[in-house]
Amino acid sequence: MADVRPFRGVRPLEKLVEKIASPPYDVINSVEARRMVSGNEYSFLHITKPEVDLPVDTDLYDDVVYETAAENLRRFMEKGWLKKDASPCYYIYRQQMGEHVQTGLVTAASVDDYEKDIIKKHEFTRQDKEDDRTRHVYALNANTGPVFLTYTAKESLDSFVSRYTREHTPVYDFTSSDMAQVRHTFWVVSDEGSINKIRQEFKEIPVLYVADGHHRSAAATRVRMMKKEENDGHSGEEEYNYFLSVIFPHNQMNIMDYNRVVKDLNGLSPESFFQALEKDFIVAKNSKRGEEARPCSAHSFSMYISGQWYSLTAREGSFRADDPIESLDVSILQNNFLSPVLGIGDPRKDKRIDFVGGIRGMKELETLVDSGEYTVAFALYPTSIIQLMSVADAGKVMPPKSTWFEPKLRSGLCLHLLD
Numbered sequence: 001m002a003d004v005r006p007f008r009g010v011r012p013l014e015k016l017v018e019k020i021a022s023p024p025y026d027v028i029n030s031v032e033a034r035r036m037v038s039g040n041e042y043s044f045l046h047i048t049k050p051e052v053d054l055p056v057d058t059d060l061y062d063d064v065v066y067e068t069a070a071e072n073l074r075r076f077m078e079k080g081w082l083k084k085d086a087s088p089c090y091y092i093y094r095q096q097m098g099e100h101v102q103t104g105l106v107t108a109a110s111v112d113d114y115e116k117d118i119i120k121k122h123e124f125t126r127q128d129k130e131d132d133r134t135r136h137v138y139a140l141n142a143n144t145g146p147v148f149l150t151y152t153a154k155e156s157l158d159s160f161v162s163r164y165t166r167e168h169t170p171v172y173d174f175t176s177s178d179m180a181q182v183r184h185t186f187w188v189v190s191d192e193g194s195i196n197k198i199r200q201e202f203k204e205i206p207v208l209y210v211a212d213g214h215h216r217s218a219a220a221t222r223v224r225m226m227k228k229e230e231n232d233g234h235s236g237e238e239e240y241n242y243f244l245s246v247i248f249p250h251n252q253m254n255i256m257d258y259n260r261v262v263k264d265l266n267g268l269s270p271e272s273f274f275q276a277l278e279k280d281f282i283v284a285k286n287s288k289r290g291e292e293a294r295p296c297s298a299h300s301f302s303m304y305i306s307g308q309w310y311s312l313t314a315r316e317g318s319f320r321a322d323d324p325i326e327s328l329d330v331s332i333l334q335n336n337f338l339s340p341v342l343g344i345g346d347p348r349k350d351k352r353i354d355f356v357g358g359i360r361g362m363k364e365l366e367t368l369v370d371s372g373e374y375t376v377a378f379a380l381y382p383t384s385i386i387q388l389m390s391v392a393d394a395g396k397v398m399p400p401k402s403t404w405f406e407p408k409l410r411s412g413l414c415l416h417l418l419d
Contacts, residue, residue: 001203002118002151004107005242006088006195009188010142010415011171016081018174020044021184021410024145026215030060042081044412046072048136048144061132066139073140073415082415085188090198091414092165092187093246097180097407102252103161105198106414108242109149109208111224114217118207119149120392123214133219138226143244143416146409147213147220150385153249157201164194172413180359182407186414208247209392211385212405217243227418244416246409253385256358257294258404259365260333261374263352266343270306273341277303280318280336286311290363295381298329302362302379304369324390329380330399348400357404358382 012020019042028036033049034056050069051058058065076082091106113119137143165187172186189195210217220243227240265273277283286293286302286309293309295302299319301312318336320326326335338344344353354374356364365377383403391398 002205002208003110003113004105004202004208004245004247005110005199006090006189007108007239007242007416008085008088009091009106010077010082010084010417012082012412013080014171016042017172017413020076020081020412021174021176022048022412023178024408024411025049027408044144047076047140048411061128061135066135069136070139070141073142073144084417085190087190088195090189090195092161092189093409093413094165094183094185095407095409096183096185097254100254100407102248102254102407103165104246104248104252105161106146106244106246107198107202108239108416109147109217109245109247111221111241111243112236113208114221114243117395119217120207120209120389121214121217122210122388122392122396122398124397125214125218129215130218130222133215134222137216137219137223137418141418143216143220143418145213145216145411146244146246146414147217148211148405148409149208149213149245149247150211150250150253150389151205151208151247152389153251154201154205157198157205158249160194160197160201164189176410180407182410184410184413209250209389211248211253211388212403213245223418238419239416240418242416244414250385250389254406255382255385255388256404256406257380257382258330258358258401259356259380260338260347260378260401261354261356261365261368262338262342262344262376262378263373264375266341268341276341277312277337280315280332281312282315284311285309290366291361293362293379295379298381298384299332300381301329301333304365304377304379305375307370324387324394325396325399328383328387328391328399328402330383330402333378333380334399355401357406359404359406 022044025048030051033045034052037043037045037052047069050065053068093106094103170185170187175183224240228234293302299314303310314332319332344350347353368374369377
């Protein structure tokens with residue numbers, strides 16, 4: 001069973017929520033963050049990207065960065081911009097992006113569940129990123145960014161959440177001004193009956209899955225270990241045994257394509273490039289452009305080169321259809337072409353390849369290639385949430401850059417303190 005608990009969230013004043021709420025720390029760089037905080041002293045980026053308050057040449061992993069983040073959090077709370085709820089609550093967080101709507105529960109998830117694989121993972125973490133999040137959480141004594149979890153949809157729980165949102169007034173309801181134009185709606189669940197109902201429902205859910213936030217959840221585990229060693233009276237009930245999460249039913253997940261752009265053809269002539277491509281793919285010219293050129297089914301791809309789109313279809317027998325990893329489109333493209341033909345053995349480290357989230361659209365791929373910065377672009381059909389869950393259930397790891405979840409969870413709507 002999944003142990004997810006209510007907690008005393010730290011939240012923005014209603015009148016400040018639009019100014020405080022910010023994109024996640026890991027989807028924008030420092031230059032973008034500095035631009036976003038300009039003229040906005042309330043932005044939560046002062047806490048999640050504290051380098052915005054330091055000289056431009058500051059090392060992002062310098063102690064002063066984490067000290068500044070902690071000081072900014074103290075300042076936000078002292079000024080009353082963020083306030084702690086009087087009693088433990090669950091929270092309901094709804095996002096609407098265009099026609100897509102997803103409604104999740106904000107909870108404190110269990111580090112024990114993470115370690116016991118009740119919360120299943122599907123990615124390796126990078127040491128530098130894990131270290132960074134560990135230092136950030138420890139310095140602030142708080143989880144400032146939620147881990148994005150999912151579960152196999154449970155009708156009784158999902159019906160309860162739907163009914164609650166119909167019958168109660170949200171505390172926040174605003175639309176972000178970013179590219180996605182997402183509407184964010186937020187409810188506080190504080191009555192004992194509803195809290196008991198939610199907790200009981202999760203006791204009947206055998207596993208949760210990390211959709212996004214592997215570094216944050218790994219960091220929570222490391223911080224718990226540090227706190228436990230410092231606490232002679234450790235009981236297992238302390239807040240540091242839990243971490244901030246937002247949990248959505250799997251059938252509301254929205255995974256977009258995660259596309260590839262490559263700088264060169266690895267020394268191949270155009271003729272040799274296409275000959276190599278046709279070994280494992282059926283290749284045809286595609287007269288469509290922009291969004292209309294998207295691949296329309298699994299194991300099909302779109303490729304843009306020299307101002308022309310092509311449709312690619314993986315040949316039968318070119319991959320293991322019965323393997324949860326080898327049958328992923330990201331694996332098919334990597335194993336059958338990017339690695340053996342274009343020489344990109346490790347896409348995590350190779351500087352000749354870059355990745356473009358589907359939210360940027362197909363025209364972004366055209367722009368990158370037409371600019372001359374890249375030579376060829378590959379658009380993929382999105383990985384499904386069922387494929388992700390199958391990989392996690394098998395105890396395996398997804399290839400890098402397999403999933404791009406949208407909409408992104410807004411940071412600053414609710415924090416979880418570790419004391």
